[in-house]
Amino acid sequence: MPMSSKQSSTRRDFLKTTGAAVAAPYVITSTALGNSQRPPASDRIVMGGIGIGNMGRGDQGAFLNRKDVQYVAVCDVRKEVREKAKATVDDRYHNKDCQAHNDFREVLGRADIDAVHIATPDHWHAIITVEACRNGKDVYCQKPETLTLREGPLMVGAARRYGRVVSGGSQRVLGDYRKYVDPVWAGELGTIKSINVNVNPLPKLCNLPPEPMAETIDWEMWLGPAPWAPYNSKRCSGSFSINGSSWRSFSDYSGGGMTDWGAHHFGGALFTCDVRDLQPEAVTFHENNGTPYLSYHYPNGLIVYHNKPKTENLAIEGTPGEKLTPKPVPMYKGEGGIYGDFIQCVKTRERPFRDIELAVNTAVVSHLGNIAYQLKRSLKWDAAKQEFPGDAEANRLVDRARREPWQI
């Protein structure tokens, strides 16, 4: 399918559209006026959502229900999804003000928007997040935040360059693992020697057959930077399946269960062991009766296992008889879980609980694992240089070329 002329046209159309949007006056509606139940518009965070299917719908609901948020834009490449999302917003505010967009660049070009939440497939996360920062937006980006290792530093760099608040996703890191976190941070288990994470499966190549287009979807935009492929409803399904029935299963769009659930489980493990600010320095590839598993080696001596045989998820090996000085467990700021944490930080300019740098450190674990399994061997990792030292082959897998015209 020829794309060049079509995509150039889209880009030019966008430039015209954006110019028009910027030139248009911002009309203050009646909803902009505050009352005893709600702060005035000037004190609200004006938000838009990009990628509103499935997880994005949940994120939209969480932000839309906040009194300190004014939700003004929805963006999705599926017509039905964005129209439904717009209707949700309009019903909430009893007006027709929410604008629906097909192209995220239109949302990012709007001067009235302070922050966006992103819940597209993973292959779009980095491009949209970086572009949002360039446009001065704060970002709540769903997990897994990255598709490749190189995307992480680019996202962190854009956030820091423009002083943006960028939060990763995973409400589970703080919400689901307290029974592990609390005793470790209380020092009750002594020095932690190892922790195990069980998560599957690895991503695979999607080779599904072409199907007739069964929905109104901008297919070129859905694919975006990913290799061109024909439409198939399972290829682009946003369901939470990681076993071949959604994009989460496939390597062009996701790191598979290794990143999708890995964001939660590895995130919880790293939080439990207080190494959220570190990246591993080596990954060892093991085989047990033909079944592979990994051990990640951290600079402080911690070992994080992946799928260690006969070991439960989040099984912790401490130091018997040793007690450490308790440390306060980091918590969300503000009210309303991870969403409230993000909004509070937008207001105060603090770094959120899942600051993008910490979220990226979790994603790195998943990506290193996927590469080790793909190459079926051990790897060394230089976190400062973001490369596999002396390993030209592995370094080829740090990133991948994006389909034109997309770049970061």
Next chain:
Amino acid sequence: MLDEAFEALKKFDWGTDVAAVAPIDDAVAATHGQADARRDLEQRLVAALGGKLSRDAQDYVCRKLAIIGTAAAVPALASRLGAPHHSHMARFALERMPAPEAAQALRDALPKVTGDLKIGVLSSIGARRDKAAIAAVSGLLSDNDPSIATAAAHALGAIGGAKSAQALAAARPSKSSKPAVIDAQLACAESLLAEKNEAEAMKIYQSLAGDHQGRLVRLAATRGMLACASKQG
């Protein structure tokens, strides 16, 4: 098994069983550190690329060459950079290939390709941080197509360093590509700071800190100046 997989590759297309070509995946991993076996595998892949394969099968070959391809694979890949259906996957193989011939192929393609394909090549040159391409990329900062000028700016920002910064400072961007030029200048300043060249980084930040810039850029520049000062201090 490998012979059968290459035979299966001839019929490989969207909808066929991926397992049929899995022995090629296995061979990529199994030949690590075995130069002769790798060379043989690469030759078979390159030869397959020259045969009658579906687009999906050609893409599959490019995915494998992205991991094991050497200078020997570059001519076959370079010849695809101007083809709208194949340019991306050729870059998929070339972008991360350590061989200098891969960088040269992208540089050679830059003046020949147009539109979105040129943007793609610029993106790959930037990702490779190819300093030898700075002059050619700089020439595109004033391209009539704002998308290409924007892509050129981002490529220079990714390459970083003093020469990229100089080219960006000298640019006279259009209104639509100006934000990308400024973003790239900030990226260059960060790369200079990382190289401990605080003086050059500071010059860039100072040039962007004036009232003629928007608030976002002024804040970024001020933040950069503080970073320079703390490193110098």
